[in-house]
Amino acid sequence: MDAILAFGTLILLIVGGLWVQFAVGAAALLYLWLMRGTSAWNAIGLVSWGSADSFTLAAIPLFILMAEILLASGLSERLYNGVAPFMKRLPGGLLHTNIVGSAVFSAVAGGSAPTAAAMSTVALPSLAARGYDKRIVAGSLAAGGTLGILIPPSITMIIYATFTETSIAQLFAAGLVPGILLAACYSLLIAVRSVLDPKLAPRDTSASTVHDYLRAASDVVPFMLLMVIVLGSIYAGLATPTEAGAVGVFGAALIAAIYRRLNLSMFWQAVSRALVMSGNVLFIVFISLIFAYATALSGVGEKLVALVADLGLSRTEFLLVLMVAFAILGCFMEGLGMIAIIVPIIFPTLMAMDVDPVWFGVFVVILVELGQLTPPLGVILFVVASSSREVRVEDVVMGVLPFFGAILAFLLLIIIFPEIALWFPALAFGG
């Protein structure tokens, strides 16, 4: 009952147009008060500190700052100029760059928020200026961003592994193929939609000369250079995925300097914009963790799972019900909180049903991806919306709707063909 009231208030306040952070905060305070009166608020101090004081979260402002430097120096504009001739004949054109770019970035970043932030800041303004439908642009960026936790490295998988003592190396290996396949699904979806509705993405049929291609390719060089610096720092064992954000900041500044685009006012502008966007995103992560605290304290997740466990379902039925449960909870919770609440309780049941823990890790990560995209509380929706004043949260929601379909279909696909996730780790580890 408390849960229904709290979740209902959350939806009402968000849809009613209250600033999202305060809507979540108000619902969390209400939830705590309903359970134990104002004395339940006494935990807020420690919970606030536990949620906000985090080294891992530093990846978010760092990658945002990197992207803002690229944007302010005009390097991101160059990237899109450079990719355009190669992509323009495809139905969907530059939208595919969003997906490919996100997938590549996911191989650098351990989380979805940094991936979505970095890609959106670069891509949204460029594509909007070229006459693309802003909703499909935003949707593709949000969907692409969530690849950050499926394509290794992935902090979500590490957390899953600590709860279940599953092999992190195998999990990482298992995420790779589904990550690439899911990205391909997104691209396919974009192509089909663009063919059906040509207004979504402008089609340029003009022929390009060899000279055009060469010039375009040279525009991609600075971005490639940055990729090499950031990816290189990780694969050479110099930096962790979080630290790579700082490497990226300096790499971006360095490249901007080489192209004579770096000056103090441009740099300060990038810092100032990055600060506002980081604060916006971090504050929602922070406040949703307080809501997650209330949810965990109430034990509603356990009750939900117990309910399901009592139904005596078959393995496939159980997984489908789990999918629904995760999807519902995902509307209100941040991904890691969801794993913390659900996974430890259902894990024994899953083992009894002979579900492969590595496969289930991939399944859970995709469910968390879904949760990051479902309103009212989908962190990635807000990250994308905050990259542009013209794109509103509801635009991102509308734009991402078709991608939900793709994710749900993909979940069914890996239930039917678990090999999608498992053949690569088997190949790599002989397991």
Place this chain on the structure above:
Amino acid sequence: MTTSQDDGVRSAGSAGRVFDLVATLVRVLAGGGLVALACLVLAEVVSRAFGRSLNVVEELAGYVVVAVTFLGAALAFRDQVMFRVGFVFDALPGVARRALTFVYLALSLGVSGVLIWQTIRLVQSSYSRGKFAPTELMTPLYIPQLLLPVGLSVIALFLLERAIIEFRGKAGD
């Protein structure tokens, strides 16, 4: 170059020079913090490449993240880019919108108030317990924890400023 979000130095309305001054101060402090964060983390990467960890970066970076979270959010609110879902709100008649704005500001101030109150209690608890971080720096934790109530108070201050602007707007009609 077309950017849709403004240069960030611009503010979406002001209720007076005091607020502008606080905003500028916050922007410089937190912006400096963000740059410092990048420098700190890079310094650790470089130093470790030479076989020496600074052994303080993980801790300090966490504190900077706290500062950026709240001070950045305060600026996001002042610049009127804080997330909201507008389609229902925007469809309401002007009177209802204005009334609802005051309700929302009051509610947000209430939420901030509870958070400020509780985080002050945290600072007091850590101070009286002599709690410190068991690290190289042995930081007394009440010091970085002060960032919580201070940052939240800046958010509350800008909420108050918005209320003043809205109120003046009404008086001016």
Place this chain on the structure above:
Amino acid sequence: DEWTGYTYSAVSTTAAVKGMNRIVERAKDETDGELAIDLHLGKTLQIASSDITQAVGDNIVQFAADLFFAGNVPVGRVLSLPLLIENDEEWDKAYAAMKPFLEEGFSGQGVAHLGGYRYPVQTIFATFEIDSLDDLKGRKIRIVSPEQGAFVEEFGGSPITLSGSEVPTALERGVIDGVLTASAGGAKNWHEFLPYNYRFPVGYVGSQMIANADAYGALDEETQKTFANIVAEEGPKITAEFIEDEEVQKKSQADGGMTITEASAEDVAAATEKFSPFWEKWAEEAGPDHVEALKAVRAALGK
């Protein structure tokens, strides 16, 4: 009474969590429902592991297991000083000597100290071949406390501070070359990145089982006694299960291809002699209560 329980551990299958669950169940049964504890696992409540004692003292949580209490009860760090405690028998003696200090430290935080358990001895797990401390030279070893840092430094390694979630990728990519942990502890998660284990006994970590002093005092006398008994019984059981699990893990890690080298008694003795001045220096810097606690422990150990 209805209590909120919390533990730093997030793994429901670990001896620590299984033990906490037993305590909760027994408390309910043996007090006829007088004391009902709702146990939450690590990371579910958004309370940082290093804040658990404070959460108990502030009555946010009434009963908890806390492995990371050093910021609240610093004197407890004596038990984790590198090379001070070499084996399980020595731990038992040292722990008995430390108990009054722990009780006093926790009581100063408004917390009742009811018992504890410990993890198996921490040894060196590495990505490089290691069969003596000399092999640490120039290697980057992840540490979780300045005391461990002093140990790594003393033997020529580079102590590296790194967030736990970054450890697996850091090991895989060579950002760090090794960690100090137990087979039944962190190595359980990271073993696939760690082909070598030098079983040099670096030190121990112990978790304390604690309750809010007021909430505990508010229980009627019989419930108090019953609960204290349960915790006192289950603590050593958890420790025993950890020791068992250590052997199981060690074997499975060896079967998985990990090269395991035991440390010779002479090597341990020589290293201890080299490192021992650090204990006194550390205690003097930390304060008179630390000096006193260290003295008590050294007396109990006869070193």
